[in-house]
Amino acid sequence: MNSSDRSGEAAAGAVLTVDLDAVAANYAMLGREAAGAEVAAVVKADAYGLGLGPVARRLAAEGCRSFFVADANEGAELRKVLPGAVIYVLNGLFPGTTALYGRHGLRPVIASLAELAEWRAAGVRLPVALHFDTGMNRLGMGAGDAALLAADEALTAGVEVALVMSHLACSDDREHPQNARQLARFREIWARLAPRFPGATASLANSGGIYLGPDYHFGMVRPGVSLYGGSPFTGRANPFRPVIRAEARVIALRELAPGETVGYGATWEAAAPTRIAVLAAGYADGYFRALSSGMREGESGGMVHIGGHACPIAGRVSMDMAMADVSHLPVDAVKRGDMAELIGPHIGVDEVGLRAGTLGYEILTALGRRYMRRYIPEPEMGSGTNKEGRGQA
Ligand SMILES: Cc1ncc(COP(=O)(O)O)c(C=O)c1O
Incomplete structure (x- = not known):
């Protein structure tokens, strides 16, 4: 579907606004x-679902020089957007992909001696990062590998x-003892390798790590979620400016008599005369089915805002629609065609995540492709974005 087919906002069931400011x-x-x-x-996963092109361009305009993506395909996309940027590929070097790195000027974040050997054998003349595991037990070399690399120049x-x-x-939790443990291990590794690689920079902190204090900063920090307005903390207020607003259109209003039910499975029953707003967004848009009312024990389910009023989701969220109980609103406070806020200033991405039993991270990266996307301020024409603001890259 090209942009002109869907440029009319009136025809959009749901609109996603991304505030680049x-x-x-x-x-x-x-x-x-x-x-x-x-x-x-960190702009992996399409800049956490917000759109790689517009987000990366704006960050570059703000002075950001180095970007992290997950794999080389994402790196190739980003290279089309930012010809001069430093691009690191976090997931390392997949077997047989060195040519792709060379072609697009990507730097692998090397996670094993095997990857390093493959890179050397390919003879690609591009700088690399070395990734060490200090306690996550996900990707990265160990302290033993650091000792080997320090000792053996070959x-x-x-x-x-x-x-x-x-x-x-565990950087979300300032009190977690794992933070200091990982810092100590990383310091040991860096103490070994800094003299061996005098031109190298060290980096440990993601968004949460930056707020653990200067000891965690080293030469480079790598925030992701905080850039996009999500909270990197548990149990602390989120100081970051909200970036997205997801809205769904009210496409029908219906009156229910007591005893009538709403949605698949007839899980929600009207206890009194009830007014229901049918919203044009569902789990295909990343409005998770876990936001259905009564889906999770002890949890009330999703909440939307219509005309400034909080309205609970009633019944199951389906693929393309969700229903909200608007019985408590003045009759003229909601009409067909109005927009309901699913995520935004009244109900932030982290609260939606909590209500769905997950994190703001997952809500952001699951935002569906069907939203009509709007970037504010609008990216300049000719900068490689179409009318919807999506990068063409
Ligand atoms: C290696 C690495 N660094 C930095 C980040 C950014 O983390 P955050 O979004 O918590 O700032 C991530 C995200 O998962 C990551 O995997």
Whole structure:
């Protein structure tokens, strides 16, 4: 479907507004907190679902020089958007893909001696990052590998190591003892490798890690979710500016008599005369089925805002629609065609995540492709975005 087929906002069931000024403000706030360290940006998974092209372009305009994606295909997409940026590929070097890195000027975040050997053998003359695992037990080399790399120059002969990094498992929780443990392990690794690779920078902190204090900053920090307005913390207020607003159109209103039920499975029953608004968004749009009323024990389910009023989801969220109980609203407060806020200033991405039994991260990255997307301010024409603001790259 091209943009002109769906450019009419009136025909859009759901609209997603991405505030690029808020992304820029969050980037600036992280810069102040990280004071002196380079603030890179993690833009994997289509910039956490917000749109790689517009988001990366804006971050570059704000002074961001280094970007992290998950795999080389994402890196190739980003390269079309930002010809001059430094692009690191977090998931390492998949077998047989060195040519792709060379073609698009991507830097692998090397996670094993085997990957390093493959990179060396291919002879690609691009800098790399070395990834060390300090407690996550996901990707990365161990302290033993760091000792080997420090002792044996042949292992990195001809390879320029630009970055030495690790990733924190518990940075959302300032009190978690794992943070200090990982910091100590990373410091040991960096102490071994810094003299061996004098041109390299060290990096440990994601969004939450930046707020663990200057000890965690090293030369570069790698925030993701905070740029997009999600909270990197548990049990603390979210200081970041909200970035997205997801709205669904009210496409029907219906009156129910007591005893009538709503939606699949007839799980919600009207106890009194009830007014229901039918909204044009469902789980295909990333409005999770877990937001259905009574879906999770002890949880009330989803909540939307219509005309400034909080309205609970009634019954099951289906693929393309969800129903909200608007009985408590003045009759003229909602009419067919109005927009209901699913995620936005009244009900943030983290609250939606909590209500769905997950995190703001998952809500952002699951935002569906069907939303009509609107970027504010609108990216400049000719900068490679179409009318919907999606990157063409
Ligand atoms: C290695 C690495 N660094 C940084 C980040 C960014 O993390 P956050 O979104 O919590 O800031 C991620 C995200 O998952 C990651 O995997």
